[in-house]
Amino acid sequence: MVLSGLSGRSLRPWAVVGVAVVCLVAGVLALTHDPRPAHADPSAHADPSAHADPSALPHTTVEVSPSRCGRGWTTPVSGVQVFDLHNPTDGPAEVLLEDPRSQAVYGEVEDIGPGTTRELTVRLGRGAFAFKCVPDDADAVTGPTVRVTKGRSGPAAAPVTEHDLIPPALAYQKWVGTGLSEVVRLTTALRDAIDRGDLPAARTAWLPAHLEYERMGAAYDAFGDADRAVNGTDAGLPGGVHDQDFTGFHRVEYGLWHGESAAGLRAPAAALLKAVTALRDGWAQTRMDPAQLGLRAHEILENTVQFELTGRTDYGSGSNLATARANLDGTEQVLARLRSVLAGRYTGLSGLRSELDRAGRTLDAFRHGGAWTPLTGLTHRQREHVDAVLDDLVERLASVATLCDPRRTV
Incomplete structure (x- = not known):
């Protein structure tokens, strides 16, 4: 994402x-x-x-x-x-x-x-x-x-303050710290496979490492420039996929699925591991903005629709649907921390839960063991169905972003 x-x-x-x-x-x-x-x-x-x-x-x-x-x-x-x-x-x-x-x-x-x-x-x-x-x-x-004096009003919601959002943000930040340690572990396995020249093993190791990072979408803004080094694309780079500033998971993905040698991939893999390790080591000193948490619950899947379901971030692995599933997992992690804020404010919370489950089932239908159907393997009707389910969920999550946007009360 x-x-x-x-x-x-x-x-x-x-x-x-x-x-x-x-x-x-x-x-x-x-x-x-x-x-x-x-x-x-x-x-x-x-x-x-x-x-x-x-x-x-x-x-x-x-x-x-x-x-x-x-x-x-x-x-x-x-x-x-x-x-x-x-x-x-x-x-x-x-x-x-x-x-x-x-x-x-x-x-x-x-x-x-x-x-x-x-x-x-x-x-x-x-x-x-x-x-x-x-x-x-x-x-x-x-x-x-x-x-x-008469009639029935539309629904209303109590305002959310930044103070309300601090506990969910701290809980989410702690979860991200644990996730970053797992990203480092999985990326180390990816780097090691490339170092020993075992490219089939590296292709197998790439996806779980990348998906673990994708689940932490609400923290990307707090990652700052480090996110581009870890998960950037070649968009805007003069040299495209051959530009020296094209780095991270997608740089390694491109090489693994386009015939690059292990020798050529050792430096990009080492740089990727260095970048995620630096993120993990510095995370304890990072502070997420609590006011952004509800917005991220919406933005994660909005960007999934924009980038993953269009195939714009596929550099050869055909794993866009797997990434969409990881993004859905990441959204659920944010919502789990916001549940106490949303309860009593968002009347559509139970419907949102149902739609999250529906989206999960829709995406899981294209998983076969450890492999995922690429976007190009979907029929036109299947593509339309996936798009419709995720689009509907994005619209529902817009309410979460609105309700969790802190308001001044004085």
């Missing part, structure tokens, strides 16, 4: 369509209007706000400045409706619609630019609501409480 474009984002990396931020909160789809398709939790399909035409709904203009947060909402109505959130200030703002007592969030829009208006579509019923305005450089301000 190759994670790309995960750092340096100016927007929170939730489900993003162009410049429209899609807020998936426990099955309610609160979105800025954009006609293009969005990643959506399938459980949102029962919510009318997920498909309502904003132009046919009641609109209320609400100001989101710190001094007049929530002003303009004076005639509350129930049902699906649109709030036109106007920012008259000279700085960007984030806005949440929440229960002022519990702070459970019904909808959110980020990065409302100065002088601009963005739409928030939600379904509201009996209860109390208030807008919270969160300027970039000032304290959060909660507007007036508004009460709706």
Whole structure:
């Protein structure tokens, strides 16, 4: 798996369509209007706000400045409706619609630019609501409480803070440390087979070493530049697969399945072992960002669909489906650490569990002992089925990324 474009984002990396931020909160789809398709939790399909035409709904203009947060909402109505959130200030703002007592969030829009208006579509019923305005450089301000007297609201979720995510992140980081030791052990076996000139044994040893590394996808950002040395591709390299900067598992894979001699592979294998050993030895001093853990649960399989199911990372071994299975295993490891955070917040958790099992069965059907069917060996219908199952899972995991994105509460 190759994670790309995960750092340096100016927007929170939730489900993003162009410049429209899609807020998936426990099955309610609160979105800025954009006609293009969005990643959506399938459980949102029962919510009318997920498909309502904003132009046919009641609109209320609400100001989101710190001094007049929530002003303009004076005639509350129930049902699906649109709030036109106007920012008259000279700085960007984030806005949440929440229960002022519990702070459970019904909808959110980020990065409302100065002088601009963005739409928030939600379904509201009996209860109390208030807008919270969160300027970039000032304290959060909660507007007036508004009460709706009838109807049923869409789902809401309690906000997650960075403090909530620290224990899961520490537990995951400890698991990665154990996994890195196993990667070093398996990569040593790969290097040893190449050193003694036994290329069939090296081809056998390559896959388990690579898959063990692939299971740790949520840590790749913390690995930094070391990840490219271990698991990079030839993308962007002037010399392609023959470029001196093409290193790591895929460099060794290319040589093993394209007739390179053991003598030619000794240096790349030694460099790979050195790189994974350095990662293992330095991991105790590395600190993962807890705020990124939920995002990684989504990004791992999103990149699996983009790179593994398209064959873009196949350098001869034909092991993309095996890598996809390892990525699925890695996703489950992240979710296991986040379960306490998601329980009570994500109404689709049991459905997600079912879809994870379904994806596992789908991929395992192409494993035959220690061998895997290559992508080229799948029929068109089989390819479509695998794509559909993984695509559906990626959409469900977008809700995990959203719910686990820490929010400012003050």
